[in-house]
Amino acid sequence: MAAPTEPGPCYLGWDFSTQQLKVIAVDEQLRVIHENNINFDKDLPEFGTQGGVCVHNDRLTVTSPVLMWAKALDMILEKMKSDGFDFSRVKALSGAGQQHGSVYWKEGANCILQSLSPDLPLHQSLKSCFSLSNSPVWMDSSTTTQCCFLEKAVGGAQKLADVTGSRAYERFTGNQIAKIYSQNPEVYTQTERISLVSSFAASLFLGAYAPIDYSDVKFGNVKLCWSAAKSSGMNLLQIREKVWNPACLDACAPALGKKLGHPAPSSKILGSISPYYIQRFGFNSGCKVVAFTGDNPASLAGIRLAEGDIAISLGTSDTLFLWIKEPKPALEGHILCSPVDPQAYMALLCYKNGSLMREKIRDELASGSWEEFSKALTSTAVGNDGNVGFYFDVMEIIPEAVGIHRFNTHNNRIPIFPKEVEIRALIEGQFMSKRIHSEKLGYKIFHGICEAVLQHHISMPTTRILATGGASCNKAILQVLSDVFSAPVYTIDTANSACLGSAYRAIHGLVEETSVSLTDVVKLAPEPRLVATPMAGVAQVYQPLLKRYMELEQQVLNRPK
Ligand code: XUL
Numbered sequence: 001m002a003a004p005t006e007p008g009p010c011y012l013g014w015d016f017s018t019q020q021l022k023v024i025a026v027d028e029q030l031r032v033i034h035e036n037n038i039n040f041d042k043d044l045p046e047f048g049t050q051g052g053v054c055v056h057n058d059r060l061t062v063t064s065p066v067l068m069w070a071k072a073l074d075m076i077l078e079k080m081k082s083d084g085f086d087f088s089r090v091k092a093l094s095g096a097g098q099q100h101g102s103v104y105w106k107e108g109a110n111c112i113l114q115s116l117s118p119d120l121p122l123h124q125s126l127k128s129c130f131s132l133s134n135s136p137v138w139m140d141s142s143t144t145t146q147c148c149f150l151e152k153a154v155g156g157a158q159k160l161a162d163v164t165g166s167r168a169y170e171r172f173t174g175n176q177i178a179k180i181y182s183q184n185p186e187v188y189t190q191t192e193r194i195s196l197v198s199s200f201a202a203s204l205f206l207g208a209y210a211p212i213d214y215s216d217v218k219f220g221n222v223k224l225c226w227s228a229a230k231s232s233g234m235n236l237l238q239i240r241e242k243v244w245n246p247a248c249l250d251a252c253a254p255a256l257g258k259k260l261g262h263p264a265p266s267s268k269i270l271g272s273i274s275p276y277y278i279q280r281f282g283f284n285s286g287c288k289v290v291a292f293t294g295d296n297p298a299s300l301a302g303i304r305l306a307e308g309d310i311a312i313s314l315g316t317s318d319t320l321f322l323w324i325k326e327p328k329p330a331l332e333g334h335i336l337c338s339p340v341d342p343q344a345y346m347a348l349l350c351y352k353n354g355s356l357m358r359e360k361i362r363d364e365l366a367s368g369s370w371e372e373f374s375k376a377l378t379s380t381a382v383g384n385d386g387n388v389g390f391y392f393d394v395m396e397i398i399p400e401a402v403g404i405h406r407f408n409t410h411n412n413r414i415p416i417f418p419k420e421v422e423i424r425a426l427i428e429g430q431f432m433s434k435r436i437h438s439e440k441l442g443y444k445i446f447h448g449i450c451e452a453v454l455q456h457h458i459s460m461p462t463t464r465i466l467a468t469g470g471a472s473c474n475k476a477i478l479q480v481l482s483d484v485f486s487a488p489v490y491t492i493d494t495a496n497s498a499c500l501g502s503a504y505r506a507i508h509g510l511v512e513e514t515s516v517s518l519t520d521v522v523k524l525a526p527e528p529r530l531v532a533t534p535m536a537g538v539a540q541v542y543q544p545l546l547k548r549y550m551e552l553e554q555q556v557l558n559r560p561k
Contacts, residue, residue: 007089010034013302013503014095015496016201017295018064018137018316019052019355021072024499025085026507030525032494034085038072040064047071051316051356053137060142060395063134066103069197071123073204077281087283093205093273094290094506096298096498097197098316099233100171104132104180105193105209113207118279122204131190135197136176138317139352141395143175146182146252150175150235153251163245164235166334169397173234174252181253194259196234198292205289207274211264213291214242233294233334237263266293267505267512290509295498296321296348302501303466303492304522305346310443310463312434312481313497314471318354320434322347322441332398333441347441349434353392355470358477360393361426365419373423374476380424382483383541385409387417388432388549389425390556398437401556411552427477431484432542432549465489466528468497475531482532486539490528500525 008028015022019041025034038044040052047068048054055062080087109129116125147168151157157167168175173196181188193209202210236252238245242263249256264270273287296319305311311321324347333349358373366372386409395402406414406425417425435443443463465487471477472491482489494500504525508518 007086009091010089011503011506012090012093012095013298013499013501013506014093014201014292015295015298015498015502016069016095016097016197017052017498018098018139021069021076022496022499023076023080024494024496024503025090026500026503030504030507030522032500034080034083035494035496035499036076036080036083038076038079040068040072043075044068044071053139054134055139055394058142060140062137062139062141062394064101064137065133066130066135066200067123067127067133069201070126070204071121073201074121074123077277081281087277087281090283090287092269092288092290092506092510094502094509095198095201095205095292096295096502097199097201097292098138099196099198099294099296100173100176101135101137101197102173102176103135103195103197103200104130104187104191105195106131106190107192109192110209113203113209113274116207116274116276118276122276131187132180132184136180137197138171139394140176141170143170143179146175146178150178150248150251154245154247160235160248163238164248165237166233166235168235169233171233174236174248177256178252188253191259193261194256196294198294202270202289202292205273205277206270207276208271209261210270210289211261211268211291213266213268213293214263236260264291266291266297267509267518269509288506288510290506292502293505296350297346298498298501298505299468300346300501301504301518301522302494302497302499303468303528304525305466308463309466310438310485310487311466311468313469314354314467314477315469316355318351318430318434318469320349320438322438322443324441332437347438349437349441350397351430351433352394353396354430357391357393357430358426358471361391361423365422370474374474376420376423377427377476377480380420382535382538383545384421384424384428386545386548387421387425388545388552389417389422389429390553391426391429398433399553399557401553403556405552405556407552411548424480427480428484428545429549431481432546433553435485435542436546436550436553463487464528467491467531468495470495478532479535482534483538484542486534486542488530488534489532491531492528493526 010025010027013024020037020039022037027033040049047065053062053064112129150168151160154160161167196212199210199212236248244257268291270289273283277283278285299313303311307323313319333347362373388407390405392402406417408414467489472495478489504522508521
């Protein structure tokens, strides 16, 4: 009888996202062999988060407890162990984190990280390691003062965009650090190192401070070459030279460069896993930790965005990525380097009122049931009989507006919609906004065929919409997406594209030196599946409606807050 074959090596991809910690293991053939998750609200109720965050009384400040993330890691590893997961098979791991969020390590924390006792859970060893226990996250919009100051300090919004890739955004880390420095200078002084959520997570595995990666990156408005084309969503990095910009650093806080450390490429092997995980969970001592990156670049790798595609991630934040060959200046959105193709770029639009808004309306009008929600959606007509709605529970990024605004077919404001109309208005509105604003970045449809737009030199011979994130499991929602964009919608088998992309990046990290590209690594992965095609006649319905939506958006914007 043939001896049973040894299970081969595998790779872990982590995602420290807003509401959950998620992990996926893939084998050498890129098959998913294990998935697990910890939901912060449900599994760690002692931290009192809602949707993984705490919204403060001013409604603008949004934070997450840093020890919650450490405890979640401990918990998920224990869960994997009790599910019989064999950690000794893991050859490399990488991960992603929600972008922009920051972690403040107290003086001496690196020494504690380097000598973690395997007898204690992570959060217990780390409890004295942070100078700030509540980390600001990407949903925070409390730093308008700091944004104005930074833009002024470097010579205006455009100048800041030219240098760092973006005008000042409230959620960007530099402005968050500036707020902490001005409001709590003693916290800043006690801080030895500032990490992004992604590099914080990498530090936990490495048992030492991990560098911030170049690809947790946004750079807008400039055409750059690949080698110099990365920076983070921080408003701090000089994107051409890949060094911190002294004027930006000085405008935010003193001696900031030292606290941030030197950034590193996102495919870099940072080192071997900390002995803590070898002793506690049975990891192999040769297991490599590849730099962690932002959730959006990781997602792009996971869904294998190709030339001509649009990706829409329907998660806590809704994000939309476009494949771009030659980025041109735009006043909204961001341009990122494609982590898949060195010659390409991705444009990114980010919406704050994604899943949480959909879940709120589902809870209020559909008894918390997606089934009931979907039924209501399919029972209403395409175009919602001219009813249009804007649903911004928190201050939106695109457009900068807040509140719920409903308009009937005569463009009159009305206070309430019937349940079914409200549900369709929410979903159609979310997708009309994405279509309108992606068209501003270059997406366009000619005669039913999605093609490039010339202004931004986007080449789109055969556009596919690749949907990912939690809501990409919902067929009724994806049908509306397909109708509004007049394009076919595809999904991949897992909604966790950031985890999957991270697992692919872990493999890539190991082979990168042999000049195998990430594109070659992901070639083995299964092709996305077609799940929705546009219904007949939808283009005629949405053409006038999109125009109206755009005009109504101006009204919503102009209304005093
Ligand atoms: C992107 C952004 C969000 C976060 C959370 O700019 O703020 O997508 O990365 O997922």
